[in-house]
Amino acid sequence: MLTVQGLTRCFGQVRAVDGISFEVRDGEIFGLLGPNGAGKTTTISMISGVLAPDAGQVLVDGVDIWERPKQVKRMLGVVPQEVAVYEDLTGRDNLVFWASLYGLKGADRRRAIDEALERVGLADRADDRVRDYSGGMKRRLNLSMGLIHAPKFLLLDEPTVGIDPQARLAILDVVREVARGGTTVLYTTHYMDEAEKLCDRMAIIDRGEILASGTLDELTRLAGEGDVLRVSGSFGAEDLRGKIAGIDGVEISRIGDGFALLSVVPEGPGLAQLLPRLLDGEAGIDDVSIQRSNLESVFIALTGRALRD
Amino acid sequence: MRAMLAIIRRDLMRWRRNPGRLALLLALPLVLAGVFALAFGSGGSGLSVRVLVLDEDDTPLSNLLAGALGSQEDTGPLDVEIVGDEGRAMIENGEASALVVIPEGFTDAFLAGRPAALRLLKNPSQRFLPQAVEEALRAGAVVLSQASRTLRDELDQFHEMLQADAKPDPLVIGAMSTRIAEKLETVADYVFPPVIELEVASAGDGESADDGPTMQAVLALMLPGLAVLSLLFFAQSATRDVMEERDRGLTRHLLTAPVSVGEYLLAKCVAVVIVSALGFGLLIALGVLAGIDWGPPVAVLALLLAAATAASGLLLLLVSLTGSEMSANALTTIVVMVSAMVGGSFVPLPVLPAFLLPVSRLTVNYWATHGFLTLIRDGGGLADVTTEIAVLSTAGLAMLALGAWRLARRIRRGDV
Ligand SMILES: Nc1ncnc2c1ncn2[C@@H]1O[C@H](COP(=O)(O)OP(=O)(O)OP(=O)(O)O)[C@@H](O)[C@H]1O
Ligand SMILES: [Mg+2]
Numbered sequence: 001m002l003t004v005q006g007l008t009r010c011f012g013q014v015r016a017v018d019g020i021s022f023e024v025r026d027g028e029i030f031g032l033l034g035p036n037g038a039g040k041t042t043t044i045s046m047i048s049g050v051l052a053p054d055a056g057q058v059l060v061d062g063v064d065i066w067e068r069p070k071q072v073k074r075m076l077g078v079v080p081q082e083v084a085v086y087e088d089l090t091g092r093d094n095l096v097f098w099a100s101l102y103g104l105k106g107a108d109r110r111r112a113i114d115e116a117l118e119r120v121g122l123a124d125r126a127d128d129r130v131r132d133y134s135g136g137m138k139r140r141l142n143l144s145m146g147l148i149h150a151p152k153f154l155l156l157d158e159p160t161v162g163i164d165p166q167a168r169l170a171i172l173d174v175v176r177e178v179a180r181g182g183t184t185v186l187y188t189t190h191y192m193d194e195a196e197k198l199c200d201r202m203a204i205i206d207r208g209e210i211l212a213s214g215t216l217d218e219l220t221r222l223a224g225e226g227d228v229l230r231v232s233g234s235f236g237a238e239d240l241r242g243k244i245a246g247i248d249g250v251e252i253s254r255i256g257d258g259f260a261l262l263s264v265v266p267e268g269p270g271l272a273q274l275l276p277r278l279l280d281g282e283a284g285i286d287d288v289s290i291q292r293s294n295l296e297s298v299f300i301a302l303t304g305r306a307l308r309d
Numbered sequence: 310m311r312a313m314l315a316i317i318r319r320d321l322m323r324w325r326r327n328p329g330r331l332a333l334l335l336a337l338p339l340v341l342a343g344v345f346a347l348a349f350g351s352g353g354s355g356l357s358v359r360v361l362v363l364d365e366d367d368t369p370l371s372n373l374l375a376g377a378l379g380s381q382e383d384t385g386p387l388d389v390e391i392v393g394d395e396g397r398a399m400i401e402n403g404e405a406s407a408l409v410v411i412p413e414g415f416t417d418a419f420l421a422g423r424p425a426a427l428r429l430l431k432n433p434s435q436r437f438l439p440q441a442v443e444e445a446l447r448a449g450a451v452v453l454s455q456a457s458r459t460l461r462d463e464l465d466q467f468h469e470m471l472q473a474d475a476k477p478d479p480l481v482i483g484a485m486s487t488r489i490a491e492k493l494e495t496v497a498d499y500v501f502p503p504v505i506e507l508e509v510a511s512a513g514d515g516e517s518a519d520d521g522p523t524m525q526a527v528l529a530l531m532l533p534g535l536a537v538l539s540l541l542f543f544a545q546s547a548t549r550d551v552m553e554e555r556d557r558g559l560t561r562h563l564l565t566a567p568v569s570v571g572e573y574l575l576a577k578c579v580a581v582v583i584v585s586a587l588g589f590g591l592l593i594a595l596g597v598l599a600g601i602d603w604g605p606p607v608a609v610l611a612l613l614l615a616a617a618t619a620a621s622g623l624l625l626l627l628v629s630l631t632g633s634e635m636s637a638n639a640l641t642t643i644v645v646m647v648s649a650m651v652g653g654s655f656v657p658l659p660v661l662p663a664f665l666l667p668v669s670r671l672t673v674n675y676w677a678t679h680g681f682l683t684l685i686r687d688g689g690g691l692a693d694v695t696t697e698i699a700v701l702s703t704a705g706l707a708m709l710a711l712g713a714w715r716l717a718r719r720i721r722r723g724d725v
Contacts, residue, residue, distance in 0.1 A: 011723075048565040051723050070567040084562035086319070088326050093319075100315035101566040129326075 001026055002047070002153055002186065007056035009042050016042040018208035019056065024153075024186050029179050031195040031202030032188040033295065035305075039208040040188040041081055044157045047186070048078045060153065074102065077151030077183075081158045083138045084145075087131040091122055091141050094130065095148060102149040116144040120174060136167030143171060147178065154178060155186045160194065172198055192295040204299060211302045220293045227271070228253070228297050229262040231278060233286035243283060247273050253301065261300070312568040316576035317583065320550070324584060334542050335591060338535035359388045359405040363396040368416040375411060397430070406432050420465070529601055533681035534654040536592040537616065537674050541645045543588035544620040547581040548641070551625070551716070552634040561725045570720050574713040581625065582709075586617035604684030608691040612684070615701035616677035622708030623673050629715035648672035658682060676700050 002024040009017045017039040024030040032040050045051035047058050049065045049072065058065045065072040085094050095113045099105075104112055117123045120140040130138060143159055156175065160168040175198065179185050189195055195202050196216055203213035212222055231240070237255050244250045249265030264270045278288050291297060300306060324331055364375040375391055392399065392408075400408040410428040418425035554560045563573060590613060593603055603609045627644055631637040649655055651665055652674025659682075661669060669675045680697035683689040719725075 009723075045561070050561050050564045050725060052721065069569070073565065073567040076565065078562070078565035080558060080562050080565075082558040084557070084559050086323065086559070088323055089319075090326075093322060093326070097315055097319040097322075098566070100318070101312050101563075101568060103311055 001059075001061060002184065003057075003059040004043075004047065005057045005059070007043065007046055007058065008054045009046060009051065010054055015208050017046070017053075020203075020205065020208070020210045021056075022203050022210060022213055024184055025201075026184050027179070027182060028200040029175070029185040029187055029198055031199030032186065032205055033190070033192060033195040033202050034188075034205035035190055037207075038190075038205045040190075040205060041157055042208075043205070044078070044080075044155050044186075044188060048076055048155055049073055074149070075152045077146035077149065077154045079143050079146035079154070079156045079159050081161065081188075083142045085130050085138060085141055088129065090127050090129055091117070091133070092126040094141060095126075095145060098145045099148050104149060112148050112150070116148050119147065119177075120144045121170065136163040136170075139163055139167065139171065140174075143174060151183065153184045153186070157188050158190065159187075160189070160191070192299070196295055204295075204302065206299075206303055212298070216295070219295065219298050222298050222301065227264050228291045228293055229264055229271075229274070230259060230289045230291060231262060231285055231287070232259045233284045234258065235260075235284040239283040240285075243277050244274065247277075250274055254304065261297075310572075312566070313572050313576040313579070316563075316568075316573065317580045320547070320577075320580035321583065323550075330546065331588070334539060334546060334588060335595070337542065338532075338539035338592065359390065361390050361392045361396045361399060361405045361408045363392055363394070363408060363410045365413045366411045366415045367413075370416045370419070371411045400430050400432060403432055529685050530657045530659070530682075532592075532596050532599075532601060533685060534649075534652075534657060534674065534678045536589060536596070536681070537620075537652075537677040538645070538649045538654040539592055540585055540589040540616060540620045540677070541624070541649070541673065544581060544585040544617070544624040545641045545645055547584040548621070548624040548628045549634065549637060551577055551628055552631070552637045555725060556634050560720070564720070564725065570717050574717055578621065578625065578709050578713055581621040582614075582617050585620050586614055589613055589617055601685065603681070604688070605690050608684055608689075608694055609681075611691065611698050612677070612680045612694055612701075615698045615705065616673065616680070618705030618709065619673045619677070619701040620705070622705040622712065625712035626708040626715075627712075629712040629719075648674050651675075653678040673701065673704075 004023070005021050006019050007017055007021070008015070008019050020039075020043065022030070022032075032043065034040055042051065046053045046056075047065070049058075049069045052066065060072045060075055063072050085091075086097075089097075092113060095116060096109065099109045099112055113126075114123070117126050120143055122137060122140055122144065125133065125137065130141065133141065139159065139162075143156075146154060146156070154175075159175075160171050163171075172194065175185060175187065187194075187199060199216075201213065201215050202219070204211045204219070212219055237260075240252065240255070240260055244252070244262070247270050249270040251263050252260060253263045254261040262274075264274065275288065278285050296306065362375045364371050390405075396405075396408050396410075399405055408430040410430065412426065412428055415425050415427070417423075554563075560573070564570065593609065593613065596603060623644075624641055627641050628637045631640050648671075651661075651668050652672030653661055653669065654674045658669075658675070658678055676697050680694040680701075683693050683697070687693070
């Protein structure tokens with residue numbers, strides 16, 4: 001089990017990570033979902049023993065990484081956000097080097113390297129220089145380095161950034177397969193669809209703080225139990241309030257420029273009464289759409305901002 | 310220990326996979342040695358390096374620059390000629406080794422602090438000579454950029470004056486020159502020795518008063534200094550990796566493996582010393598092939614290791630003072646070139662003017678070159694170079710330790 005307690009790190013005035021706590025249970029894929037600058041990389045750096053926290057603790061199977069760094073680091077595989085491979089060496093050279101750092105040698109090392117290459121689909125390009133790899137291939141090599149010593153915990157920092165959808169799926173497949181083999185995975189991303197599809201549980205992080213955590217179901221319930229109605233057009237706030245006045249179970253959860261979000265209690269009478277009123281053409285409402293709540297709406301509900309900007 | 314060996318092995322592997330980098334570092338001093346041998350030796354063949362300068366910018370400053378490049382009266386095998394547009398055709402016909410173009414707008418860009426580029430056209434049919442010209446220009450460019458940074462305000466003012474097209478106000482010029490002089494004084498300690506020294510260098514061929522030494526004697530005189538310069542280039546190239554690894558996130562990644570900061574830095578130090586010593590050793594071997602007797606092997610080896618340690622220490626310390634690969638490049642190039650100039654790599658120590666000696670003794674070049682000259686020219690043995698070995702290895706280890714300590718502190722603070 002990986003336990004993070006009250007982890008904090010500042011860079012000058014910026015509180016990059018501000019007292020976050022969470023737990024990654026054995027065998028699960030745990031997601032850390034947050035926009036650019038949320039503090040994901042800083043968190044991973046502190047968990048992997050590269051960046052000293054200002055406060056807080058990281059326990060890996062009960063051992064503090066900052067107290068016994070080598071012992072803990074042997075249990076971790078880390079795949080950094082920026083591809084960290086030597087371009088003038090071949091893929092295999094890179095893996096030989098990386099495996100030696102963990103004390104692998106001889107036949108064991110060869111086997112581990114071949115397996116890792118096979119796993120990420122680079123076996124036939126292993127002896128080419130990394131300089132000649134495509135971006136997706138470099139990412140896969142980067143991933144294979146994190147797997148080479150069969151770590152108990154795998155920490156992945158946005159491993160699919162900047163590659164095409166197909167290569168992305170390939171990487172997600174590898175992660176799933178590794179997890180099925182019993183490895184515990186901590187996966188950071190700013191793609192909510194990845195978090196939705198891949199992770200057993202997740203935490204939403206923004207501006208260095210964890211806003212919520214739990215399973216996908218638990219989180220989506222936070223955005224409100226019901227459906228979300230998105231209304232767009234050139235209406236005024238007062239018009240909209242007038243339209244929903246007197247209907248039970250309907251609330252305005254947010255009004256923006258040219259749009260509004262309404263939450264509607266499910267299975268109540270609200271929706272049936274509401275739709276005709278909204279669409280009678282009097283208030284300047286052009287369009288109404290119904291959304292099931294998802295991580296995006298959870299994020300908006302928690303922060304008032306969209307995840308992607 | 311295991312991790313350290315892995316890091317050292319990887320660093321050496323990177324050199325093996327990049328033979329071009331190795332060849333260039335080896336070729337550079339040899340080309341320089343060849344040029345000097347031809348310049349000062351009596352066995353001069355018809356070989357000469359012909360460099361053309363084309364001034365497309367045609368402003369007072371670019372005229373000055375072109376003039377400076379082309380002014381030397383008697384530069385031995387180096388033949389610089391200021392040309393017009395016909396220069397391009399000449400280089401294409403292979404009539405010269407290289408064409409330096411001062412492009413239109415160069416002065417404007419330089420004075421305004423925008424990136425200003427000198428263009429170099431190399432004769433494609435020649436390999437080494439154009440490379441030598443390129444290296445020399447690159448060093449010059451670093452100095453010019455430094456000037457542009459140090460004198461930013463003054464250059465702006467000067468620029469305005471040039472553009473205004475009016476008569477320059479003598480008062481403004483007066484005030485400006487005072488400020489420039491003040492600024493130069495603060496950097497004079499670093500900048501002026503090479504400038505002064507450059508002039509001495511062309512006058513330094515006083516030895517040719519007799520019939521002229523043989524090519525071999527000139528090589529024996531020049532090669533140690535140039536080999537030491539090359540040693541510094543090797544150390545520079547190897548330490549540059551430390552910054553590159555940091556800038557590209559490789560260090561951060563490495564430290565997620567079971568490797569401590571201390572182990573990482575110690576491994577880097579050892580790798581830099583090994584690379585420098587191997588490169589230096591190769592040059593010594595080439596010297597042997599060229600018929601130079603370096604002296605007793607034990608003394609040569611001890612001096613070689615001491616010099617490699619000192620060069621590595623100097624470069625690691627310099628790198629630890631900078632914030633990125635770019636600034637590391639600029640600082641190390643300046644220091645390496647300056648210490649080559651005052652330390653006996655370009656002007657042989659025996660003809661170096663006495664007033665430079667105190668400065669000279671602060672350089673790795675001086676101590677290493679002095680040691681090798683003692684072995685080669687004076688037929689000395691191990692006992693005659695113990696001072697050099699002691700100075701180089703003590704200073705080298707101290708600088709390595711200080712540089713590594715600074716880098717470690719930075720990494721621990723989170724600057725990786
Ligand atoms: N070395 C550093 N020096 C100064 N500020 C930093 C440093 N590293 C991170 N920060 C700041 O800390 C905050 C969190 O950065 P971090 O890289 O952890 O975010 P992230 O969630 O990984 O973002 P991204 O999705 O863009 O990778 C940002 O405001 C960033 O500017
Ligand atoms: Mg990040």
